[in-house]
Amino acid sequence: MMSAIDPVADVTGIGVWGVPLAVASGAVRIGTPFLFVSLGECLTEKSGRVNLGLEGTLVMGAMSAYAISYYSGSAWLGVLVAGLVGSVLGALHGWLCSLPRVNDVAIGIALISLGTGLAFFLGKPFIQPSATKLPAIDLGFWSSSPEVRSALQINALFVVGLLLAPAIAFLLARTRWGLVLRTVGESSDAARSMGYRVNTVRAIATTCGGFLAGVAGSFLSLFYPGSWNERLSSGQGLMAVALVIFAQWNPVRCLWAALLFGASSALGPALQSVGVSSGYQLFNAVPYVLTLGIMIATSSASRRLPGQPAELTVAR
Amino acid sequence: MNRAAAEAVLIRAGALLASMALFGAFVALAGADPFDVFYQMYRGSFGTSFSVQNTLLRAAPLMLTALCTAIPARLGLMVIGGEGAMVIGGLASITCGLACGAMPPWFVTVAMAVAGIAAGGAWVGFSGALRAYRGVNETISTLLFNYIAIALLSYFVEGPMRDPTSLNKPSTRAIPAEDMLQSIPGLEVHWGLVFGLVACVIAHVLMMRSVFGFGAAIAGGNLRAGMLCGLPVRRMMIIAAVLGGGAAGLAGMAEVAAVHGRANASLVTGYGYTGILVSFMAQHEPLAIIPVALLFGGIGASNGLLQRVDHLPDATVAVLQGILFVVILASETLYGRFAIFRPREERVVRSAVRGPTPEAI
Numbered sequence: 001m002m003s004a005i006d007p008v009a010d011v012t013g014i015g016v017w018g019v020p021l022a023v024a025s026g027a028v029r030i031g032t033p034f035l036f037v038s039l040g041e042c043l044t045e046k047s048g049r050v051n052l053g054l055e056g057t058l059v060m061g062a063m064s065a066y067a068i069s070y071y072s073g074s075a076w077l078g079v080l081v082a083g084l085v086g087s088v089l090g091a092l093h094g095w096l097c098s099l100p101r102v103n104d105v106a107i108g109i110a111l112i113s114l115g116t117g118l119a120f121f122l123g124k125p126f127i128q129p130s131a132t133k134l135p136a137i138d139l140g141f142w143s144s145s146p147e148v149r150s151a152l153q154i155n156a157l158f159v160v161g162l163l164l165a166p167a168i169a170f171l172l173a174r175t176r177w178g179l180v181l182r183t184v185g186e187s188s189d190a191a192r193s194m195g196y197r198v199n200t201v202r203a204i205a206t207t208c209g210g211f212l213a214g215v216a217g218s219f220l221s222l223f224y225p226g227s228w229n230e231r232l233s234s235g236q237g238l239m240a241v242a243l244v245i246f247a248q249w250n251p252v253r254c255l256w257a258a259l260l261f262g263a264s265s266a267l268g269p270a271l272q273s274v275g276v277s278s279g280y281q282l283f284n285a286v287p288y289v290l291t292l293g294i295m296i297a298t299s300s301a302s303r304r305l306p307g308q309p310a311e312l313t314v315a316r
Numbered sequence: 317m318n319r320a321a322a323e324a325v326l327i328r329a330g331a332l333l334a335s336m337a338l339f340g341a342f343v344a345l346a347g348a349d350p351f352d353v354f355y356q357m358y359r360g361s362f363g364t365s366f367s368v369q370n371t372l373l374r375a376a377p378l379m380l381t382a383l384c385t386a387i388p389a390r391l392g393l394m395v396i397g398g399e400g401a402m403v404i405g406g407l408a409s410i411t412c413g414l415a416c417g418a419m420p421p422w423f424v425t426v427a428m429a430v431a432g433i434a435a436g437g438a439w440v441g442f443s444g445a446l447r448a449y450r451g452v453n454e455t456i457s458t459l460l461f462n463y464i465a466i467a468l469l470s471y472f473v474e475g476p477m478r479d480p481t482s483l484n485k486p487s488t489r490a491i492p493a494e495d496m497l498q499s500i501p502g503l504e505v506h507w508g509l510v511f512g513l514v515a516c517v518i519a520h521v522l523m524m525r526s527v528f529g530f531g532a533a534i535a536g537g538n539l540r541a542g543m544l545c546g547l548p549v550r551r552m553m554i555i556a557a558v559l560g561g562g563a564a565g566l567a568g569m570a571e572v573a574a575v576h577g578r579a580n581a582s583l584v585t586g587y588g589y590t591g592i593l594v595s596f597m598a599q600h601e602p603l604a605i606i607p608v609a610l611l612f613g614g615i616g617a618s619n620g621l622l623q624r625v626d627h628l629p630d631a632t633v634a635v636l637q638g639i640l641f642v643v644i645l646a647s648e649t650l651y652g653r654f655a656i657f658r659p660r661e662e663r664v665v666r667s668a669v670r671g672p673t674p675e676a677i
Contacts, residue, residue: 103648117631121635242456242459308523
């Protein structure tokens with residue numbers, strides 16, 4: 001579940017300049033699934049609940065996207081089905097946590113187990129065959145160097161994510177739905193007194209978050225690394241929880257945070273490819289140390305983190 | 317048996333049956349005979365002396381990592397850092413074991429255990445201190461520390477502590493065979509099982525039968541009430557986190573000293589995460605952890621037979637575990653729903669006034 005991410009792009013041919021190039025392209029490639037899964041988690045957490053189970057949703061999404069793309073030949077259909085499968089898992093989390101006395105953190109960890117177990121079970125037949133992949137937008141057309149060209153292959157899903165982040169920010173800040181969602185996240189009593197059903201709103205938010213996590217999984221299996229196997233996810237679903245805190249529950253900041261997390265994951269392999277053989281493993285820990293640093297710096301015994309929904313038990 | 321205990325056992329048993337029915341339907345859809353699957357699971361987990369020992373081997377680390385969640389949970393802390401504490405405990409114990417050199421084996425074992433407990437305790441204790449003094453949420457910080465621990469493990473194993481002869485799988489040097497943690501006499505099970513059992517019993521005495529445990533229950537039930545009583549709540553939080561982390565660190569030590577003899581990526585087992593759910597299923601009661609850990613150890617142990625006899629993929633037991641976790645956690649909601657389990661006085665009063673149930677208020 002938490003193995004290291006493979007080397008990003010083979011840039012050894014162009015020397016030391018390969019490092020920033022690999023980090024930039026890695027930020028986008030590794031960052032895209034982070035972006036989708038963190039936007040989903042952000043939406044869920046804004047409603048006052050945490051879904052730790054997005055790791056299972058992600059793996060389930062990756063498997064179903066690969067299977068559907070293999071059978072239908074359409075990668076985009078795979079993305080859609082991955083999102084729908086993710087919504088089902090999200091709805092399951094949302095419904096179970098609506099029951100009294102059920103702990104959302106524990107249900108999340110149970111859903112990691114269920115989602116990855118189901119994905120590995122059902123996905124066994126798809127480890128060997130090759131499915132249709134998502135197309136890439138070739139931003140490196142101007143270069144004659146194959147290393148540069150391969151590093152600048154941008155996936156259309158990244159563009160979707162790029163647009164989705166401000167769109168979700170707008171939805172939360174400027175629309176009636178967003179206001180209801182934030183009210184439920186800030187004070188369930190206030191929302192209830194206004195006649196909104198708190199558990200329903202949270203279940204819907206968790207379902208939408210599950211959809212985005214499923215899409216993140218489809219990126220893993222259909223673009224980068226671009227295959228289905230049991231070591232596909234390196235814990236992006238769980239990291240999303242850290243990432244949302246790092247982004248202080250702001251969708252646009254989720255975009256920058258996802259790129260940063262992606263870049264730091266790409267830095268190790270990139271350094272390795274130019275001969276740095278030791279110490280690069282510690283770069284994998286940089287996002288977590290940074291997140292921890294932010295939490296320590298901005299928390300206090302009497303105050304919440306800036307931007308944090310008040311109903312969020314896990315961050316209280 | 318009192319009514320509350322009967323309620324707990326019956327709801328658990330019902331959830332277990334419901335999970336088995338769901339799982340049976342699942343394997344039937346996958347083309348296997350569910351009754352044969354259950355029979356093979358029984359054979360693979362408790363049916364032969366070999367499978368019982370396999371079950372015990374898997375249950376031992378689960379008992380210790382479950383304590384990492386259970387002990388702080390009495391104080392209302394939700395710690396999910398067992399995985400990281402286990403990794404750090406394993407890393408510290410191999411460092412200590414290699415440094416011991418030519419000391420007698422019993423000394424090496426004790427030193428490794430102390431190092432594992434101390435490192436795991438400090439690791440989770442730091443999260444406890446951050447919570448107590450800075451208000452940093454312990455769930456998130458222990459989750460982050462899991463990743464930091466894994467990064468540290470791969471740094472040391474692939475860098476400064478790497479054994480140059482370990483080519484495909486970077487590992488540290490191994491401790492000599494005579495320094496390894498031995499099997500319990502008469503069993504093929506190492507002493508880690510005894511560590512787990514003893515730790516659960518000690519934790520039970522501490523949390524259920526001591527002044528500290530009583531104070532922890534007060535503060536866990538209502539933090540402000542605990543502070544008003546003059547309880548040193550902050551210090552207690554740190555102590556609980558240290559004890560929990562120490563248990564998980566000991567699990568890492570047993571994994572290194574009894575199973576691998578060295579530290580490598582195999583230390584990242586997932587036992588830490590399974591332990592969280594074991595703790596929840598035991599309702600954070602240290603003694604109840606023992607049977608729950610045995611149950612999940614048994615499910616893990618039955619994996620081999622399911623693959624060989626029923627030709628099911630190795631993820632089958634993961635599916636069963638997932639179903640069990642979800643159903644049992646969801647069954648928490650049934651507590652208090654059945655009038656028969658309420659204390660007699662409450663039933664008498666309630667039938668007299670015909671008032672609403674406490675849940676409905």
